[in-house]
Amino acid sequence: xxxxxxxxxxxxxxxxxxxxxxxxxxxxxxxxxxxxxxxxxxxxxxxxxxxxxxxxxxxxxxxxxxxxxxxxxxxxxxxxxxxxxxxxxxxxxxxxxxxxxxxxxxxxxxxxxxxxxxxxxxxxxxxxxxxxxxxxxxxxxxxxxxxxxxxxxxxxxxxxxx
Numbered sequence: 001x002x003x004x005x006x007x008x009x010x011x012x013x014x015x016x017x018x019x020x021x022x023x024x025x026x027x028x029x030x031x032x033x034x035x036x037x038x039x040x041x042x043x044x045x046x047x048x049x050x051x052x053x054x055x056x057x058x059x060x061x062x063x064x065x066x067x068x069x070x071x072x073x074x075x076x077x078x079x080x081x082x083x084x085x086x087x088x089x090x091x092x093x094x095x096x097x098x099x100x101x102x103x104x105x106x107x108x109x110x111x112x113x114x115x116x117x118x119x120x121x122x123x124x125x126x127x128x129x130x131x132x133x134x135x136x137x138x139x140x141x142x143x144x145x146x147x148x149x150x151x152x153x154x155x156x157x158x159x160x161x162x
Contacts, residue, residue: 002127005112008138012145014100017107018075020145021098030140032133033058054082063091076100092117111138
């Protein structure tokens, strides 16, 4: 099992950080392993449509990952569970969690990932690679949010809770 937890301070309020993170088409494409995000036109958290797909490639070929939104608390927390649609050696079942903390006019973004390959021996060489990817991803999130003044201050998302 691989568990990585990182934190970064973003010079933006929680609303702005949340607006970016909840736009999955933008925020999830920062991860270099995500090759394609396949979202339905709307995601309803109270129905089975709270799922979507991501095509991952960890260097072992493309893997279709089914993504389940397991926790969604606006302005606070998003947790996604990614499971390979087939049980291949290239499938890395994992959850990612973004948690926001208010720091006056800034936001602390806590990011954690917890998962494992189906073929467990792959975890050993992959952990340092994934640690570097997570750190790089957080820096990119920070830089994008801090450099874009045109991120809307209101939440505009495909996600609904009705």
